[in-house]
Amino acid sequence: MKRVGILGGTFDPPHIGHLIIAEEVRTALSLEEVWFIPTYTPPHKNASQTEAHHRIQMTELAIKSNPNFKLNSIEIERSGKSYTIETIKKLNLLHPDCDFYFIIGADMVEYLPNWHQVDELVKLVQFVGVKRSGYELQTEYDIVKVDIPLIDISSTMVRERLRNNKTVNYIVPEAVFAYIRGESLYGFKQSN
Ligand SMILES: Nc1ncnc2c1ncn2[C@@H]1O[C@H](COP(=O)(O)OP(=O)(O)OP(=O)(O)O)[C@@H](O)[C@H]1O
Ligand SMILES: O=C(O)c1ccc[n+]([C@@H]2O[C@H](COP(=O)([O-])O)[C@@H](O)[C@H]2O)c1
Numbered sequence: 001m002k003r004v005g006i007l008g009g010t011f012d013p014p015h016i017g018h019l020i021i022a023e024e025v026r027t028a029l030s031l032e033e034v035w036f037i038p039t040y041t042p043p044h045k046n047a048s049q050t051e052a053h054h055r056i057q058m059t060e061l062a063i064k065s066n067p068n069f070k071l072n073s074i075e076i077e078r079s080g081k082s083y084t085i086e087t088i089k090k091l092n093l094l095h096p097d098c099d100f101y102f103i104i105g106a107d108m109v110e111y112l113p114n115w116h117q118v119d120e121l122v123k124l125v126q127f128v129g130v131k132r133s134g135y136e137l138q139t140e141y142d143i144v145k146v147d148i149p150l151i152d153i154s155s156t157m158v159r160e161r162l163r164n165n166k167t168v169n170y171i172v173p174e175a176v177f178a179y180i181r182g183e184s185l186y187g188f189k190q191s192n
Contacts, residue, residue, distance in 0.1 A: 001099045005034035005128070006091075008075070008084060008102065011055050012048045013180060014062040015158050015172045017105075017151040019069075021130050024148040025103050026068060029128065034103070035072040036063055039082035043116060052076045054185060061175040083116040088125045101144070103128045106135035109143065162186035 007022050014036075022034040038055050041047045048055065056073060063069035074090060075082040084102065091100060102125045104112075109129040112118055118141075127143040133152045137145055158168050163186060168177055181190055 002033075002095075002097055003029065003031045003101065004095075004098045005029070005031045005101045005103050006037055006072075006125075007034055008037045008039060008082070008087070008104075010042050010045065010048050010155065011036070011038050011059045011062075012050045012155050013055070013058045013158060013172055013176055013185070015153050015155060015168075015176075016170070017153040019062060019066070019173070020151055021103060021105065021148055022069060023066070025101070025128055025130065025146050028146045029101060029144070031068075031101060033068050033070055035070045037072045037075055037087065040075050040079045041081045043081050043083055044111060044114070050185060054179075054183060058176050058179055061179055062173045064175070065173075085115075085117045085121045085124070088121065092124060099126075101126050101128050103130065105130055106132040106137045109137055109139050110135050112139055112141055112143075159186050162188040165189055 005025055007018060009018060026034050036059050038059050040052060056076060060071050075087055104127060106129060115121060122141050129137050129143045129145050130148045131137055131150055133150055153171055158171055161168050165188060180186060180188055
C-alpha cells in the first residue's frame with residue numbers, strides 16, 4: 001500500500017507552518033507523498049473571504065518545490081461544506097491502493113469531538129496530530145502524535161500582518177508573497 005499524508009486546510013494563505021508540518025510528518029512516518037487539500041467551505045469557520053481559485057493557486061505555488069507534495073482539489077470541485085468524512089470516503093474509493101494519514105494541528109485535535117460523524121471517521125482514516133502553541137495534543141481518540149518544532153505562525157497572523165502592510169517575507173514562501181502582491185490580496189499595499 002502507498003502511504004499518503006493528507007493536509008486539509010483553508011490555506012488562506014498557505015504559510016511555512018503548513019509546509020514544515022507536512023514534511024516533518026512525511027519523514028517521521030515514511031509517507032511517500034502528502035496531498036494538500038484546500039477546503040471549499042471549512043466546516044467550522046466562517047466561509048473564507050478569499051476565493052477558492054486564489055487559495056488553490058497559492059497552495060500550488062507553496063508546494064511546487066517539493067516533489068513529494070501534491071495538490072488535490074476534490075473539496076473545491078465538490079463545493080459546499082468540506083466535511084472530511086465525505087472526502088475520506090471518496091478518496092478510499094478512488095485510491096484503494098493508498099493508506100491515508102490525515103495530519104492536523106493541536107487546535108484541530110482539541111476540536112475533534114465536534115467533527116462531523118467523528119466516530120465513524122476515525123475508523124476510516126488514521127489521524128496524525130502535531131503540536132501548536134496554545135492547544136493540547138491530548139485526546140480520547142486514537143491518533144498518532146509526531147513531535148515537531150513548535151511553529152507559532154497562523155494564516156490569521158499572516159492576514160493581519162498584510163492588512164497592516166507588514167512584510168510576510170519568509171513566513172510564506174516567496175512565490176506566495178509575490179502572488180499576494182500581484183493580486184492585491186488581504187489589503188496589502190506595497191510601499192517598499
Ligand atoms: N503553525 C502550525 N503548527 C501546527 N499546525 C498548524 C500550523 N498552522 C496550521 N496548522 C494546521 O494545518 C491545518 C490547516 O490549517 P489552516 O489552513 O486552517 O491554517 P491556520 O493557520 O490554522 O489558519 P487560520 O489562522 O486562518 O485559522 C490545520 O490542521 C491546522 O491545525
Ligand atoms: O469534517 C469536519 O467536521 C471538520 C471539522 C473541522 C475541520 N475539518 C477539516 O480539518 C482541516 C483543517 O481545517 P481548517 O479549517 O483549520 O483549515 C480541513 O481539511 C477541514 O475540512 C473537518
